[in-house]
Amino acid sequence: MNALNISVSAKLYNKNPEETDLGKRILSKSIELMEEMGYEHVTFKKIGLAIESTEASVYRYFQNKHQLLAYLINWYWGWLEVKMAQEFMMLNSAEDKLKRAVELLVLPMDEDERIPHIDEGTLQRLVVAEYPKIYLTKEVDTENEEGYFLGYKRLCDTLGNLALQINPGYKYPHSLFSTVISAAQSQQFFTEHLPRLSDAATGRGAIVEFLTEMTLNSIQKR
Amino acid sequence: MNALNISVSAKLYNKNPEETDLGKRILSKSIELMEEMGYEHVTFKKIGLAIESTEASVYRYFQNKHQLLAYLINWYWGWLEVKMAQEFMMLNSAEDKLKRAVELLVLPMDEDERIPHIDEGTLQRLVVAEYPKIYLTKEVDTENEEGYFLGYKRLCDTLGNLALQINPGYKYPHSLFSTVISAAQSQQFFTEHLPRLSDAATGRGAIVEFLTEMTLNSIQKR
DNA sequence: TACTTTTTGATAGTATTACTATTATATTTG
DNA sequence: CAAATATAATAGTAATACTATCAAAAAGTA
Numbered sequence: 001m002n003a004l005n006i007s008v009s010a011k012l013y014n015k016n017p018e019e020t021d022l023g024k025r026i027l028s029k030s031i032e033l034m035e036e037m038g039y040e041h042v043t044f045k046k047i048g049l050a051i052e053s054t055e056a057s058v059y060r061y062f063q064n065k066h067q068l069l070a071y072l073i074n075w076y077w078g079w080l081e082v083k084m085a086q087e088f089m090m091l092n093s094a095e096d097k098l099k100r101a102v103e104l105l106v107l108p109m110d111e112d113e114r115i116p117h118i119d120e121g122t123l124q125r126l127v128v129a130e131y132p133k134i135y136l137t138k139e140v141d142t143e144n145e146e147g148y149f150l151g152y153k154r155l156c157d158t159l160g161n162l163a164l165q166i167n168p169g170y171k172y173p174h175s176l177f178s179t180v181i182s183a184a185q186s187q188q189f190f191t192e193h194l195p196r197l198s199d200a201a202t203g204r205g206a207i208v209e210f211l212t213e214m215t216l217n218s219i220q221k222r
Numbered sequence: 223m224n225a226l227n228i229s230v231s232a233k234l235y236n237k238n239p240e241e242t243d244l245g246k247r248i249l250s251k252s253i254e255l256m257e258e259m260g261y262e263h264v265t266f267k268k269i270g271l272a273i274e275s276t277e278a279s280v281y282r283y284f285q286n287k288h289q290l291l292a293y294l295i296n297w298y299w300g301w302l303e304v305k306m307a308q309e310f311m312m313l314n315s316a317e318d319k320l321k322r323a324v325e326l327l328v329l330p331m332d333e334d335e336r337i338p339h340i341d342e343g344t345l346q347r348l349v350v351a352e353y354p355k356i357y358l359t360k361e362v363d364t365e366n367e368e369g370y371f372l373g374y375k376r377l378c379d380t381l382g383n384l385a386l387q388i389n390p391g392y393k394y395p396h397s398l399f400s401t402v403i404s405a406a407q408s409q410q411f412f413t414e415h416l417p418r419l420s421d422a423a424t425g426r427g428a429i430v431e432f433l434t435e436m437t438l439n440s441i442q443k444r
Numbered sequence: 445t446a447c448t449t450t451t452t453g454a455t456a457g458t459a460t461t462a463c464t465a466t467t468a469t470a471t472t473t474g
Numbered sequence: 475c476a477a478a479t480a481t482a483a484t485a486g487t488a489a490t491a492c493t494a495t496c497a498a499a500a501a502g503t504a
Binding site: 043044045055056059064065 | 493
């Protein structure tokens with residue numbers, strides 16, 4: 001019995017993977033496989049093998065690999081938002097909430113025991129490595145209509161509203177937080193793989209500091 | 223006779239496409255095709271057809287589609303840097319140069335007549351739609367060693383140094399400009415396809431303003 | 445319990461893709 | 475002109491991304 005359920009648009013699957021054991025195994029193993037060998041190298045055949053079932057079974061849950069990735073990434077944004085909502089209850093100022101939000105975007109995640117079939121840490125690394133691939137396609141407009149990007153949009157809205165609490169006149173809340181969320185991912189990637197594109201040799205703490213400064217300096221009235 | 227030559231690492235091609243007519247046709251047509259139908263839907267067979275030659279001919283110039291995309295994107299960053307260097311000569315303050323840099327990243331490009339085989343406007347749109355795909359792969363580390371990302375890195379350095387002229391104590395010049403360059407691309411994409419992720423309904427001017435503000439507010443001593 | 449529906453496993457098959465290889469013909473260069 | 479190189483035309487292969495079929499297993503229902 002799940003204490004917690006993350007909502008993902010029904011257009012993101014053929015058959016809801018959260019409802020069956022096989023479905024949960026697909027989620028669990030595809031996160032593992034994709035993080036390990038990279039989205040491009042994963043096939044439904046390999047996933048079938050990993051879940052000790054067949055390619056056809058995976059197709060029964062997801063139309064294709066792209067939809068599966070979109071599902072996982074949406075799940076992640078949804079879960080992050082839940083996590084943030086929980087932590088925000090313990091904080092008072094919008095500024096503190098924004099600071100904590102940046103930390104949650106960047107710092108490594110512990111497993112959430114309420115959801116045993118998803119390893120949030122691995123999923124976070126998967127998101128860092130793959131998230132733009134779900135919208136950088138020629139199908140973006142139709143997929144947008146089907147709710148493929150709702151998770152990301154909601155998270156941007158939530159954070160944007162916090163910014164407006166600090167400065168109701170700030171003109172670019174959506175642009176700022178789509179930038180910050182995206183930078184949170186890419187700075188993690190750059191720190192590991194293309195260090196000349198970051199200044200975070202000292203680790204994730206530096207990324208948090210960079211992003212927090214950038215966020216608060218942008219919002220502040222002056 | 224080219225008045226201008228953009229340098230791209232020799233690891234980014236099998237045979238230098240700038241040296242032959244067929245090579246230039248490959249560049250020209252692949253920019254067109256990729257922008258039009260999207261990277262995923264392009265094949266070397268289709269490029270072969272478009273240049274009125276064959277698949278095998280394209281393989282003589284590029285090992286695969288990924289390398290071709292990396293070539294085009296590196297060419298673009300190299301070209302942007304040349305463009306910026308030219309324009310910076312007419313400006314005095316580092317701040318003015320940064321402002322102009324942001325405009326060049328975001329505003330539509332005119333064709334550079336010195337390079338007739340490359341349509342810079344189309345290439346810019348291609349970069350907006352595809353640029354993260356060259357580094358978001360499991361091969362990133364080996365490709366990095368081969369110079370696949372030099373163009374991006376150099377541009378970040380150049381802009382980072384301008385920031386340091388304004389505030390020598392600024393701690394995150396690389397992170398800031400990898401973020402700004404990347405945001406320049408993604409905000410263009412979001413404005414067109416996922417408008418809830420931007421506040422630029424009014425067009426590119428708003429993107430320029432957002433990024434300029436963010437950049438200068440981040441750098442400034444306070 | 446028996447009966448029906450749904451889910452899964454096993455297998456086969458197809459079109460497309462991403463190459464590699466071969467050879468003949470142009471074209472360029474010395 | 476001969477020699478070297480570049481290109482065109484074609485063929486072939488392994489892997490991928492599906493679609494389809496059918497029987498066995500499991501689950502839900504009367």
